[in-house]
Amino acid sequence: MTAVGENLNRVKSSIPSSVTLVAVSKLKGPELIMQAYEAGQRHYGENYVQELTTKYSQLPKDICWHFIGHLQSNKVKYIAPFVHLIHGIDSFKLLTEVNKQAQKHNRIIHCLLQVYIAREETKFGLDFNEVETLLSSPGFAALHNVKVTGLMGMATNTADIESVKEEFKSLAAFAKHLQSTRPPSANFSLQHLSMGMSGDYREAIACGSNMIRIGSSIFGERN
Ligand SMILES: *Cc1c(COP(=O)(O)O)cnc(C)c1O
DSSP: OOHHHHHHHHHHHTSOTTSEEEEEOTTOOHHHHHHHHHTTOOEEEESOHHHHHHHHHHSOTTOEEEEOSOOOGGGHHHHTTTOSEEEEEOOHHHHHHHHHHHHHTTOOEEEEEEEEOSSOSSOOOBOHHHHHHHHHSHHHHTOOSEEEEEEEEEOOSOSOHHHHHHHHHHHHHHHHHHHHHSOOBTTEEEEEEEOOOTTTHHHHHHTTOOEEEEOHHHHOOOO
């Protein structure tokens, strides 16, 4: 067993089987990804479009590629043919572009709305009101080639674990609120709550996350 395989198994044994583990492979080479692949891992997360398309062409086709970075509208077309889940939808304009590109490939692309829960100013995302507005808009109902299947959030990067938990709890409560007030439709069904990274995934799961994005605990620190 390789070091990556051992790290992967260590993370997997610390989470319930109901939680989807997305191995964040950004800035890590195909050899390391293959080590995790040989150990059974199929879901990978990438942040950069060019890097993702290169890896997609090089690596096994049964990998489910998650795009977890900040996605620019003009780059959606490169990942639309194959992306499994886009975590970072932070505007109606971006969702519309994903819909347009998905239509070209005769696909329905699953997306998570990125919700802003951190105290930092640099984090992207929608606030709760903006999510409600987007989901209520007639324009959203007309998007037939995307499906919003959940929410994604990133907590403040801080050692103050109590405030991290408060942020996770606020997003979990908001997801519950949406589920109870908005019936599922053709393009809306909340199943995934993507929160938690290497430093905070245990807290995230305790607060209701069912999808975690783990990079450095599997592949080692990035340069
Ligand atoms: C890089 C990244 C991760 C993984 O972070 P680690 O701390 O290495 O686990 C998770 N989510 C997003 C959005 C990222 O950009």
